[in-house]
Amino acid sequence: MKAIQVTQFGGPSVLVAADLPDPTPGQGEIAIDVTHAAVGLIDVFFRQGLFEDVPGMPKPPFIPGLEAAGSVRALGEGVTGFTVGEQVVAMSAGSGTGGYASVYIAKASFAVSIESFGIDPALAVAVVPNAAMAYVALTSIAHLCAGESVLVHGALGGFSAAFAGIARQLGASRVVGTVRASKLEAGRNTKLPYDQIVDSAGLPGILGDEKFDVVIDPVGGAIRSHSLAFMKHGSRLIVCGNASGDWEHQVRTNDLWGSGITVSGFNAGAYLPMHPQVVRPALEAALRAVASGLGETEVDVLPLHEAAVAHERMDDRALNGRIVLAP
The missing domain is CATH 3.90.180.10 (Medium-chain alcohol dehydrogenases, catalytic domain)
Structure with a gap:
């Protein structure tokens, strides 16, 4: 071969x-x-x-x-x-x-x-596995409920992009993404189901006093700290990558205790083999999302x-x- x-x-x-x-x-x-x-x-x-x-x-x-x-x-x-x-x-x-x-x-x-399903195989391989992982992260780790709001950092990235469609499929009321300034134009033209995409350089003030039930962070670094400003009692931050390359960043645990928020790590390579029962429903949900146009x-x-x-x-x-x- x-x-x-x-x-x-x-x-x-x-x-x-x-x-x-x-x-x-x-x-x-x-x-x-x-x-x-x-x-x-x-x-x-x-x-x-x-x-x-x-x-x-x-x-x-x-x-x-x-x-x-x-x-x-x-x-x-x-x-x-x-x-x-x-x-x-x-x-x-x-x-x-x-x-x-x-x-x-x-x-x-x-x-x-x-x-x-009539899905182009290039789109299928680009989106379905990531959408399946997003489904597991949102259901098994974040426990997203219908009517809740979601903030996705690095909104157009390979993994991040899958969260918008799956969040919609699960009944999220509002989905907002953040990107670097160089990607804002692409964000405005994306077919992904975001309500709004903003410049991550303007965090945390760019979103005013808005709070989110779930924050998805595959970026890390300073953005991870900024995420705490968008969380309220009961909010969940899912750490699922480190695209920033900042391997030294830390979150103060007393901030979590004082705010009543949860930070959970999600590593699909470690989680899925230990929980194989979640894979089939996740893949099927991902296929439905892509087939319905939520993963474009x-x-x-x-x-x-x-x-x-x-x-x-x-x-x-x-x-x-x-x-x-x-x-």
């Missing part, structure tokens, strides 16, 4: 094309002939070696990529509910590798058919051999949506 490997930790140039043996599915797995693979910020962090000392994290040489779409190539032992040739989208069950290739091995329980994010498709170009763009934070690779 064709694949892109991280040959050593470093910049985008460490992404190298390789011809490797075709993998075969094991028990409970399916093999997918990949048509599209999503590029995510976590791929960048893995490539840079930010988690090289964390047990279980990938070490070179490895194939990046958490999400893939394509047709079922083969079924592993014990797999039911899928047929060879069926169009599917799959997400990682925890390893976070393997997507940048012409063949991807997925746990069958972490894959879902898109055959009857911007998607750029590049050929697989331009994976390094994709990572350069990720490093520059010059995206308003997602990049997808096509083997």
